Amino acid sequence: MTTTAKITWDAANARRAERQFLAGPAGTGTPVAEVAGAMPGAHAQVLSAAEVSVGMRADGVTRADVRAALWDDRSLIKTYGPRGTVHLLPARELPLFSAALTAVPTGPSPFPPGVRLTEEQAGQVVTAIGDALDGRFLTLDELSEEVVARTGSWAGGRVTPAFQDLWPCWRQVMHRAGWAGTLCFGPNRGRKATYTRPLPGDLEADPGDTGHTGETVHAFVHRYLHAYGPATPQYFARRLAAPPGWATALFGELAAVGRIEEVRFEGTPAWVAAGDTDFPDGPPRGVRLLPYFDAYVIAGQPRERLFPGAAYQRTLGGGQAGNYPVLLVDGVVAGVWHQRRRGRRTTVTVEPLVRLTARQERELGEQVERVGEVLEATPELVVREVTVGPHT
Numbered sequence: 001m002t003t004t005a006k007i008t009w010d011a012a013n014a015r016r017a018e019r020q021f022l023a024g025p026a027g028t029g030t031p032v033a034e035v036a037g038a039m040p041g042a043h044a045q046v047l048s049a050a051e052v053s054v055g056m057r058a059d060g061v062t063r064a065d066v067r068a069a070l071w072d073d074r075s076l077i078k079t080y081g082p083r084g085t086v087h088l089l090p091a092r093e094l095p096l097f098s099a100a101l102t103a104v105p106t107g108p109s110p111f112p113p114g115v116r117l118t119e120e121q122a123g124q125v126v127t128a129i130g131d132a133l134d135g136r137f138l139t140l141d142e143l144s145e146e147v148v149a150r151t152g153s154w155a156g157g158r159v160t161p162a163f164q165d166l167w168p169c170w171r172q173v174m175h176r177a178g179w180a181g182t183l184c185f186g187p188n189r190g191r192k193a194t195y196t197r198p199l200p201g202d203l204e205a206d207p208g209d210t211g212h213t214g215e216t217v218h219a220f221v222h223r224y225l226h227a228y229g230p231a232t233p234q235y236f237a238r239r240l241a242a243p244p245g246w247a248t249a250l251f252g253e254l255a256a257v258g259r260i261e262e263v264r265f266e267g268t269p270a271w272v273a274a275g276d277t278d279f280p281d282g283p284p285r286g287v288r289l290l291p292y293f294d295a296y297v298i299a300g301q302p303r304e305r306l307f308p309g310a311a312y313q314r315t316l317g318g319g320q321a322g323n324y325p326v327l328l329v330d331g332v333v334a335g336v337w338h339q340r341r342r343g344r345r346t347t348v349t350v351e352p353l354v355r356l357t358a359r360q361e362r363e364l365g366e367q368v369e370r371v372g373e374v375l376e377a378t379p380e381l382v383v384r385e386v387t388v389g390p391h392t
Helices: 009-019 032-037 047-055 063-071 091-103 119-133 140-151 169-179 213-228 233-240 244-256 295-299 310-315 358-375
Strands: 076-080 086-090 158-162 165-168 184-189 192-196 260-265 268-273 287-290 326-329 332-342 345-352 378-383
Touching (some): 032 047, 032 086, 032 091, 047 358, 086 091, 158 169, 165 169, 213 233, 213 260, 213 268, 244 268, 332 358
Antiparallel strands (some): 076 184, 287 326, 326 332
């Protein structure tokens, strides 16, 4: 008779921290792409925050190392990832993300009839983007001209509401070009972002990929469960903004063939990869500073355990994680922080929501020093209320 493993929140959180280099940083010389892949994928809506996400997880890594991985050796790719948000992904895992994300059923379009693109038009736009970017680096305006020239004037109609503005309608599916592997970011040209097409080598199959879309989606679930398990289909669906019913069916398929295993997570059913039931005995220990949109706090579930007590109200804007940089104490959110740079100096203001012990205060000082190293600046720690509002 098989005994179902019982996993506590503390044990699950400790393993998540270990596997994402938060229990202890990756050693000197660990490739930047390996660190980003452990999350898996660093949120990069704000590139400087992604640099801190990666840098705080690896000894000696600075923002210059992250930029070198992006723009010089291209072991990292900046592109659209889960939920259409910008991520830093290991280049060798781009085929895995591409196949998995394009397999997720798309929900109803948020745009009204007469504005939304048809699926045929969306396909034309994605193809046009890839053709336009092949071997080139284009700004958004340049790419827009190319897309309209390749598809038709309908693609350039400024009818899509976005950020108190109207965008050309082709941009409704720009993220889908990233998922399809026909678009990624290039280095800025002055203050303007550029876009290019991933190199052909970036799209070669990952060693763990069988080439079959279904198998690739299964491998993607394994990557997720390795980083964030135990997890439910509902947690996985939220991670991808996918239909919950699709995620439930997917987990059912994996369970039926023995690829995932059911456990009891805080008394409720959840899943881990088959055989992956070794967990630490206690909670993670230590103080960590995580930047805006860090993957650990965005993907970590259940939210009420990761954001206990006052942290739930202070750091979750309307239930949305990631809008504040957070202070972690023993693996849970226990404060917010903000850094303001002036020249070669940066002031790191930290607002703890719990009383810190002498050891934790010392670790906080060490974390602030590490933030300075990552940002290549001299840091100053100030402990007081953070008056800067959430990122929008």
